[in-house]
Amino acid sequence: MAPKISLSMPPSFNSMAAPTPASPSWRGPHSGVPLSVASSAPAPTEIVPNLFIADLGAAENPKLLIQLGITHVLSAMCGRVLLPANVPLAQLQLPLQDSPFAELAEYLPASTLFLSEALRDPKARVLVHCAQGISRSSSVVCAYLIAKYGWTPDQAVRFVKSKYAPADPNPGFVMQLGEYARSLNKTR
Structure with a gap:
């Protein structure tokens, strides 16, 4: 059984305005970084500045991680993730089914x-992934957006899908995102 973790965020966490594609700080998917990965999987996509979402193949691809300048990896999956040893990365792995x-x-x-600690550093670039880059990773990114910007789960899911078409949190995860949003609202 995992230890209970406080649901409160640091006071400065909500201080940034929510991004929109029209905002000057918004940089479109991939920030213009050319990707030379031949794969049927979608390329890593920048959801908000310096926060990318992708699949396991991207997380285990040293050339791609270096091209994107990834400094942190959040693995939202069970099992072994073979991050390249020659790329210095901070990692968090969540054993999510x-x-x-x-x-x-x-x-x-x-x-x-x-995610919030990593993204406080303007030089950090974070990749969130799961096996296919569809449900678990997008749910974790949605939770970050809910906490950061005070969005509803529906707003967060729509925003992530607008940037990364494969995003599709499963219905159980969407319900839990709602629970998470309510718990955050109690502490605000």
Whole structure:
């Protein structure tokens, strides 16, 4: 059983305005970084500045990580993730199953804290991934957006899908994102 983690965020966490594609700080997907990865999987996509989402193949690809300047990796999956040893990375791995009945909510405070701490450094570039880059990783990114900008789960999911078409949190994860949002609202 995992230890209980406080759901409160640092006071400065919500101080930034929510990004929009029209805002001057917004840089479109990939920030213009040319990717030379031949794969049927979608390329890593920048959801908000310096926060990328992708699949396991991207996380294990040293050339791609270096091209994107990735400094932190959040692995939202069980099993072994073979991050390249020659690329210096800070990592957090959450043992998430890809099932509507899997426990997501207990990991959201830790994942949100990891992302917020990393992204305080303007030079940091963070990759969030799961096996296919569809449900678990997008749910973790949505939780970050909910905590950072005070969005509803629906707003966060729509925003992530608008940037990264494969994003599709499973219904159980969407429900848990709602629980997470309500818990954050109680502490605000």
